[in-house]
Amino acid sequence: MTLLDFVRYQQRLTGTKIGCREGDCGACTVLVGTLNTKGILEYQSITSCISPLGNAHGKHIVTVEGTNLNDKLTTAQEAMKSNYATQCGFCTPGFVVALTGFALSNSENNYSTALDAISGNICRCTGYKSIEKAAHQVVEKLENKNTNSINWLIENEFIPQYFETIPQRLKAIEIKDLNQPKGKYISGGTDLYVQQADNLTNNSVHLIAEKDYLKGITIENDICTIGTNTTVSDLWNHSELNNYFPNLKKHLKLVSSEQIRNMASLGGNFVNASPIGDMTIFFLALNSDITITDKDEKERTIALKNFYQDYKTYDLKDGELLKNISFKLPNKSTFFNFEKVCKRTHLDIASVNSAIHILVENEMISEAHIAIGGVAAIPKYLHETSKFLTGKSLTSETILEANDILQNEIAPISDVRGTSDYKRLLARQLFFAHFTEVFPKQFTLKDFIQHA
C-alpha cells in the first residue's frame, strides 16, 4: 500500500490529493520527519503516491491537516491566500505542505531555495506568478528564523504546537528491522511505484530504505564511496561533495524535483537501468565501480560501465543487491560537467543527457570519460570517444573529430522524447556544450558551428 492510500482512505485525511500517482504533480506532498543519528528531527517533503507505507515506519508523517492551526492560517497558508495563489484549490495543499517543509528544513533561506522546495508541484490554474509571490512572502517571514527552529516556527505560526512533542514521541517508537518476506527490493520506490504499483500492492515487497549498510557517503584517499540507499538529496546536501563538484546543485536541480530527490536512491536509478537515468550517466562519467553483495554477504566489484548488457538487462543475479558505488574524486586538473535537455527543463525525463569527466594537463587531455543517455539501449559509456580524446590536445579540431566518433557510437531511436535525428543533433550539441561549459575562455559555440 502506498502512503497516499493510507492517508486518504484509512485515515480519511483528504487534504492530500491524488493528481497523477506518479510523483509528477506534487498534489500528494507530505512531510516525513526523521530523527537523525544525532537525535535531531529533520523534515523532508515527499510525494506520498509513490512511497510505500512501510517506509513511514518510525517517522513523523505530516499532511496538510497536520500543519493546521486551530482557528487561523499558518504563515505559509496565509501567504498562499493573500497572494491569490490558490484558484481551484486542488494542488494547493501540496504547495502549502512543501512550503511548510521548506520552513522546517535546513536549507539556506532564500527565494531560489524556496522555489526548489515547490519544484515538484504542478498548478494548472494560476500560472505560478502568484505562487512565486507567496514563496517570497514565506522567505521574508523566515528571515529571523534562529537555530532552535521548531520553537521559533511554532511561535511564528508556521506549524502547530504539537511539533515540539514529536522528538520524544518518535524516540518512544521502537524501530524494528522487520523480518520481511521475500519480495522485490524497494528503496525509495520512485521508479517501481510508477511502473508497477498494482503489482507491488498484490505481492510482498522487501523494503531496504532503512538498511544502514547501504547508506552513507565516505571519502578516503581521494576515493568517494556512496551507499546505494543514498538519495539524490543526500548528495545535494553533502558539503564536501559540493566542494569537489562546485556545480553539483546546478546539475542535480535538473534531476527531477525536490520531493523525488528526497526519495530516489542511487541504487534504484542504477538498477532501473533506464537508458536515460540521470544519476547513472553522472556516475558513468566518473568511471565508477559498483560493489555488489549477495545473501551470504559475499561481495564483488565491477565497473559501472560494464554493468549494463542490453536494454534493461544487467549483471545482477537473484538475491544480489548493489551495495555501494565508488569513484576517484576530481582534482584541480579534472573537470566535470553534466548536461540534460528535455521537453521541460525541470521534472522531466531527458531526451538526451550526458556527462563528462576530463583531465587536462598542459593543454593535453590526459584522461576523458564521457557518458550519454537516450541514444542507445543502455546508459552509454562512450568507450571509443573517450579513448580517442585521451592523449589529444584540447582544440576545437579534436572536439569536432571526437564528435564524429561519438556519432558512430550512438544509435538513437525515435520515440515520444524525440526523433532520432533530433537526438543525434542534441548529442552533438551537448558534447560541444561540455567544452563551452568547462572551458568557457577557450571555446564558444562559434568554434564548433560555422554560422553561429
Add this chain to the structure above:
Amino acid sequence: MHKNKSHNTLNSELDAVSKALKKSIKNLDSYTHVRGESLYVDDVNIRQGTFHAVVFDSPKAHGKIKHIDYSKAEALEGVERILTYKDIPGENEIGGIIADEPLFAEYDVHFWGMPIALIVAESEFIARKARGLIDIDIEELPVITTAKEAKAKGSFINAPRSFSLGNTEKAFADCDYIFEGETFSNGQEHLYIEAQGAYAEPLENGNIKITSSTQGPTAVQATTARVLGLAMHKIEIDVTRLGGGFGGKEDQATPWAVMAALATYHLNQSVKLVLNRHDDLRMTGKRHPYESSYKIGLSKDLKILAYEAEFLQNSGAAADLSPAIAERTLFHATNSYFVPNVTTKVLSCKTNLPPNTAFRGFGGPQGMFVIESAIAKAASEIGVSSKAIQEANLLDENDTFSYGQIAKLVEAKNSWNSAKSLFNSEGLEREIETFNQNNSNFKKGIAFMPICFGISFTNTPMNHARALVHIYLDGSVGVSTAAVEMGQGVNTKMMQIAAQVFSIPIEKIKIETTNTTRVANTSPSAASSTADLNGKATLMACNSLLERLKKVASEDLNVSENEISLQDEFVYINAKKSELSWTELISKTMLKRVALTENAHYATPEIHFDKTKEKGHPFAYHVYGTAITTVTVDCTRGTYEFDSVKIVHDYGKSMSEGIDLGQVEGALIQGIGWMTLEEIAYNDDGKLLSNALSTYKVPDLFSVPKVVETIPLETKGHDLAILKSKAVGEPPLMYGIGAYFALQNAIKAFNPNYNMKFHAPMTAEKVLMGLYEDSK
C-alpha cells in the same frame, strides 16, 4: 435637488466600499483550500457499502468487437457486476449536439479508450484487477488519426460551415502581395489536476443523486435521465467545486456520472467512479488539433485586403461539442483585425481519436493562430516585421466582423498603443537587437499579440441563467446559481454582488453548491460567460429583494422609499444612518409576511445569430488586449526561457482585481504551454503516446516567463458585463500565441537560413532542429 445630491453622495460612498472590496477580495474558498478542507468528489464521505467502479475501454482505435469474455473478471472475488450496453434501460446515447456517441460501445469501437463496460467492485483496486482479466477480440479496421486523412476519405461529423464578408476573389486581384500556406496546431490536454469523477447515491423511489465534477450539471442530469429512461426530476446533480475544468468537464464529465448512476440504478447502492490519471488521459478528448490552409492578400501599405482560410478540425470519433467549437474558429478567424474581404470555412473531420472537446478558447485560439501565421509569413516574405502588419490592420469602431456584427466600444488600438508606450516596446526591440548582435550562444526574439474575443455562447439560446436568493430570518443570505466554481472565482463574484446590493459583510453570505433542484435547466459554466449570466441574475434577484426591503423600511420609518438605502447593515434615510439595522429589518419583513426569497431569470439582450445566413450579432461584447512576449533561446541546446510577457488587458471595470489577474496569468501560461511544450502524440494506430505526466509536460514553476506584467486598460466597461467587469476566463489564453512567434524570431536571428514554421507546439526539439536547419 437636495435628494439627488444626497443620493449621489451615497452612491459614491457605496462605490468606495465596493472599490475597497474590488482590491482586497480574496477567493472565498481560499481559507479551506489552503487548509486542505475543501471538498471534491473523491473527498465526499461515502456511504457504507459503496461500490467502486472502473471503466473497461477499447484497446484498439477502430474495429468490430468479435468477442468479449468477462467470465474471469466476473469470477474475481469482490467483483459485484459488470455493466455493458445491454444493461442500459433507456438510450445508449450521450451525444449533446448530435446523437452520435454511445455511452458504451456495442458492436464496434471508434477510438482507443472508448468505454465498453463498467466493472463494479468492492474496491477500485479489485475492479482494476478484474479489468486485466477481460479478454477481448477485435477485428481491426483502418484507423484515421489526422484531419487531412479524414477529409480525403470524406469522413466528417457534419456539414462544413463557412463565413464570408465582401468578395475575396475580386479583392485578391487588387492585392500587391499574396501569400499562401499551411499551419498546424496540436491538441492540448486539459490536465485539470482533479481527474474526472462522480459519486452516485440511491434515494427513495428510484431517485438518484449524483455528486459530479462537472461544468454542466444540467447536461449530466439530462443525459443520465436519457440513458436510464427516467424523467429528469428523478436525477439530482450536485456540484460543490471542481479541481480544475478548463472546458474538459463541460461535456466530458457526463459519461462517468451516467455510468455511476447506471450502476446505482441496478445495484441500489452508492457507486463511486473516479478515473485514475492514465484512464482520464486515454479516454477523454482534448483541445482539437487543426490543420489549416490560408491565403492572405495585402496592399503595398500593408493593409490586409483579403483573407481566406480553410480549417480542418480533428474532431475525433464523435461530435461532442465540435460543431460549436468549429463555429467559434470562424468567429475569431480574423482576430483583432479588420479585413474587408473574408472567406473562411471549417470542416469537422471525423477521426479515430477520442472525441475532442471544449478547452478554454473553444476553437478561437486555433483560428487566431492561423491568421497570426499568415501575417508572420507575409511579413517575413515582404521583409517587414509582423508588428507592422498587425498594427496597420487593427479593428476600429464600427468595423464589420465577417459574421456581420458591427464592432462597438473597440479597444484594439487603445490596448496596442498603450502596450507600446507603457512598456516602451521600441526600447525593448532595440535592446533585443543589440543583444543579438553581441551574443552568439543565445538569441532573443520578440512578438506582439493583440486579441479580440467575443463574449456569449455563440448558440444564442444558451445565454441565460437563474439565481435563487434566500434571506434567512437571522439576516444571513444564501445564493444559488447555475455557476460552477472551478477556480475562476465565480462564487466570490456572486458573493460580492449580494454583499454590494445588501451592503452586508461577506461573512453573512453563503454561496450554495450548484444543484439542479435549486437552479434548473442551466447552461454550463463555460464561454467565459458564467459570471456575467449568473451575476446578472443574482443582481436582479438581490435588487428585487432590496426593493421589497426598502418598502418595508419606508413603511416602518414612515419616509418615502426613494429616501431609503441600505449601508453597512443599517437602513439609511437620505444618507443618514437610522436606528433600523439589517437584522431588524429582516425580522420586520418576515412579520409582514413579505417574501425573503427571490428567483431571477436573466437572458442576455441584443444578441442574435442566423445560421442560415451566417450573420448576426452573436456577442454581447468583445474583450481586447495586447501582449508583448520576449524569449531567449539557448542556441547550443535549443532550450528557451521567456524573459517577459507584458500585457495591457481590457478588464472593463474589474470587480475583483486579484481574481481577474489570476485568470489572465493562468490563461496566459496555459496558452504558452499549448504553443511550446505541451505535445500530444498518438501513433498511427491511434494509441495515445503522451499518456502520462511523465510524457505530457505542462508548464511548471521554472518554465513560465520570468516576468509577467499586466496593466489594466482604462476602459468604460460594458453594460452587458456584470458590474461592467468584463469576462476574463478565456481571452488571455490567446496572449500565449505570442510565445510561438517570439521563438520563430529568435531562431531566425541565429539561423538566417531558417524557414519559418507554423507547426505548434514549438518544442525544444523543433527549436534545435530550426537553429541548425540547412546548415552544417
